[in-house]
Amino acid sequence: MSESPLLEVENLCTYFRLSKSHPFGRSRTVFAVDDVSFRVSRGTTFGIVGESGCGKSTTAMSILRLIKPTSGSVRFDGNDVLKLDPKPLRRLRSRMQLIFQDPYSSLNPRATAGNIVAAPLKTHNIGSRQQHHERVSELFSRVGLRPEQQTAFPHQFSGGQRQRISIARALATDPELIVCDEPVSALDVAIQAQVLNLLIRLQRELNLTYLFISHDMGVIQHMCDEVVVLYLGKIVEQADRNSLFSHPLHPYTWSLLSAVPSIYSDADSLKQRVKLKGDPPSPIDPPPGCRFAQRCPFADTSKHCYSKMPLLRIIKGQHKVACHRVSEEGVAPQDIHTI
Amino acid sequence: MNKEPILKIEDLCVDFKTRTGSVRVLHHINLSVKAGESIGIVGESGCGKSMTALATMQLIPTPPGLISEGSVLLKGDDLLKLNEIQMRDVRGNEISMIFQEPMTSLNPVFKIGMQISENIIRHQGKTKKEAQELSVAMMRAVKIPGAARLIKRYPHELSGGMRQRVMIAMALSCQPSVLIADEPTTALDVTVQAQIFDLLRDVQQDMGTAIILITHDMGVIAENTQRVVVMYAGHKFEEGPVDEIIHHPKHPYTRGLIRCTPHLKKNMEHEREELSEIPGIVPDLSRLDGLCPFRPRCSEKRRQCDEQMPQEIQTGDGHFVCCWAAGEDQ
Numbered sequence A: 001m002s003e004s005p006l007l008e009v010e011n012l013c014t015y016f017r018l019s020k021s022h023p024f025g026r027s028r029t030v031f032a033v034d035d036v037s038f039r040v041s042r043g044t045t046f047g048i049v050g051e052s053g054c055g056k057s058t059t060a061m062s063i064l065r066l067i068k069p070t071s072g073s074v075r076f077d078g079n080d081v082l083k084l085d086p087k088p089l090r091r092l093r094s095r096m097q098l099i100f101q102d103p104y105s106s107l108n109p110r111a112t113a114g115n116i117v118a119a120p121l122k123t124h125n126i127g128s129r130q131q132h133h134e135r136v137s138e139l140f141s142r143v144g145l146r147p148e149q150q151t152a153f154p155h156q157f158s159g160g161q162r163q164r165i166s167i168a169r170a171l172a173t174d175p176e177l178i179v180c181d182e183p184v185s186a187l188d189v190a191i192q193a194q195v196l197n198l199l200i201r202l203q204r205e206l207n208l209t210y211l212f213i214s215h216d217m218g219v220i221q222h223m224c225d226e227v228v229v230l231y232l233g234k235i236v237e238q239a240d241r242n243s244l245f246s247h248p249l250h251p252y253t254w255s256l257l258s259a260v261p262s263i264y265s266d267a268d269s270l271k272q273r274v275k276l277k278g279d280p281p282s283p284i285d286p287p288p289g290c291r292f293a294q295r296c297p298f299a300d301t302s303k304h305c306y307s308k309m310p311l312l313r314i315i316k317g318q319h320k321v322a323c324h325r326v327s328e329e330g331v332a333p334q335d336i337h338t339i
Numbered sequence B: 001m002n003k004e005p006i007l008k009i010e011d012l013c014v015d016f017k018t019r020t021g022s023v024r025v026l027h028h029i030n031l032s033v034k035a036g037e038s039i040g041i042v043g044e045s046g047c048g049k050s051m052t053a054l055a056t057m058q059l060i061p062t063p064p065g066l067i068s069e070g071s072v073l074l075k076g077d078d079l080l081k082l083n084e085i086q087m088r089d090v091r092g093n094e095i096s097m098i099f100q101e102p103m104t105s106l107n108p109v110f111k112i113g114m115q116i117s118e119n120i121i122r123h124q125g126k127t128k129k130e131a132q133e134l135s136v137a138m139m140r141a142v143k144i145p146g147a148a149r150l151i152k153r154y155p156h157e158l159s160g161g162m163r164q165r166v167m168i169a170m171a172l173s174c175q176p177s178v179l180i181a182d183e184p185t186t187a188l189d190v191t192v193q194a195q196i197f198d199l200l201r202d203v204q205q206d207m208g209t210a211i212i213l214i215t216h217d218m219g220v221i222a223e224n225t226q227r228v229v230v231m232y233a234g235h236k237f238e239e240g241p242v243d244e245i246i247h248h249p250k251h252p253y254t255r256g257l258i259r260c261t262p263h264l265k266k267n268m269e270h271e272r273e274e275l276s277e278i279p280g281i282v283p284d285l286s287r288l289d290g291l292c293p294f295r296p297r298c299s300e301k302r303r304q305c306d307e308q309m310p311q312e313i314q315t316g317d318g319h320f321v322c323c324w325a326a327g328e329d330q
């Protein structure tokens, strides 16, 4: 583990100022990403999981500088991404690519599949026309598309095939990092499996690093080596796959896992299911204290849950949690209290 | 548990006219549900889950769609023999439906209280005031906090979870005997999804409603239904008790569907294994050849599969399957 991480995110904050509802109104701020830090090692898959609106996509877009973060730093292979001038930034961008959730709207409907895949090569001025041609053919076979499909248009492909086109496009510039933002959420389960297997195979063949975003705990568990759980713009827990799923420390992670419907659950596990009340609150001007406090079954005034923001701290090895009620020895409230 | 089914769909076929000819989207579907029972319908996108529900409610746009064969028996009466005016008395009253996206069935320009009351006034001949009171009670029953205040709000002012609750309140306001829930939680977060399924379970216990739950999530099926119907390309492939289907599926497609999903595991002992895949994609419904539509993707295909469509056979108590391979195993 002496090798330097490929991606280092430090104290990343991305806030959105909302326009005032009336001229004398208070200005309001969305704390979409709030003081997020993590490191991603080369060749691994790093997961970001959380419910809708918790800041997963904003984190990804901020890292790629597709959204301007409010503060913090992002280092990619030692380069400070947020401070780079346009030219070196462009060069760096060819080394980090993005795959979106929606294989329908993310492809230009008027371009052929071959041209879509070749586009990044043209943008980054890599190689000659002939080389583009060869590269596209190679990429098509890599992602399991037939060579003659290069001349077809996006609407002539199925959802899974379109996602293969996005993957081929992302691979064109031979990137080291691929940010996958809900890459299989729009796909049917059978097609989902094909795409997930493809991503794993490509990672092995090309030593890719993935920043993998999903709201599906089963998919995250299957794909990721390390995971952060976001809640309202904050990391509430971070751990390797094993520790997180076998012993979740944060009450939110624990209840999120318990809410996932599973073919393995029986009457007992259903009875023990934690029931969170209410909807996730809005990330607009959240109250002080722990952001999960309003829904947390263990929130306790005497432990400052409603008044002090819990800091993300290391409990065991690399297992980190931000909760006042997890003890230094790694005993979580759900381990000792029943609700 | 040997009650007569409350709703019985028999031999249902639906065809759609397209530019290139007629396409059959449902092939001789049989299914039934008893009072207080929950059945699930699973299958990939386009397999005919919603179409089965819409045909039951007679909400298929005609033309281009047409129910060309079969019957839909509600307490023994064939709904397909009713005219549109009689059918309006059934919908929202005897059979209700909730959809994936609540905004498709909530009218954005009316306050939600009014939308619930309207259903009650129409079907139960209550006065406006009575209906209003019932609406508030209904919203309380589906655990909408501050119901009395919320009836004055418009749909867009509510969160997704709240809107889905309003839909459920509306669907249940006339105490229907059958509730069809078409992907009722797909747009919601899992913590909210868990609340909605709890709610449906409670309601079912209180009112004895029969529920038909449409979803593509086997975990949801496992936890919320007693019986499952697996559909593929407009065909019913397998039907059985939920534990049987999940632990001893007989159809190669059902097996594939279960094995290709990364189900969340509580213990992490084993290293991750590759997901099994169902190769290929679902067929184009206009190009089916009268043989098993799963044939091109099936790893257990045999000689008969290329010659004749398999008949549905019974392999266990309440367990039915339509596959040559399943027949030979016996």
Ligand SMILES: Nc1ncnc2c1ncn2[C@@H]1O[C@H](COP(=O)(O)OP(=O)(O)OP(=O)(O)O)[C@@H](O)[C@H]1O
Pocket: A016, A030, A031, A032, A050, A051, A052, A053, A054, A055, A056, A057, A058, A059, A215, A283
């Ligand atoms: N341009 C913007 N202006 C104001 N608020 C924004 C903007 N972009 C995102 N937000 C808000 O920031 C929060 C985080 O959004 P984000 O899209 O990152 O969530 P997410 O975790 O990706 O959710 P999902 O699972 O729904 O994709 C949300 O509350 C969202 O409404």
Ligand SMILES: Nc1ncnc2c1ncn2[C@@H]1O[C@H](COP(=O)(O)OP(=O)(O)OP(=O)(O)O)[C@@H](O)[C@H]1O
Pocket: B016, B017, B018, B023, B025, B043, B044, B045, B046, B047, B048, B049, B050, B051, B052, B064, B216, B285
């Ligand atoms: N107007 C139409 N003309 C021809 N075919 C149609 C028409 N409307 C729907 N279909 C076909 O009917 C089939 C069944 O659709 P249905 O909506 O029941 O699928 P589903 O199982 O509910 O899928 P999903 O999971 O995506 O909701 C689909 O293959 C669809 O293409």
Ligand code: SF4
Pocket: B252, B253, B292, B293, B294, B295, B296, B298, B299, B300, B301, B302, B305, B310, B322, B323, B324, B325, B326
């Ligand atoms: S009938 Fe034949 S082709 Fe169809 S699923 Fe069974 S084994 Fe496969």
Ligand SMILES: [Mg+2]
Pocket: A056, A057, A058
């Ligand atoms: Mg997102």
Ligand SMILES: [Mg+2]
Pocket: B049, B050, B051, B182
């Ligand atoms: Mg549907």
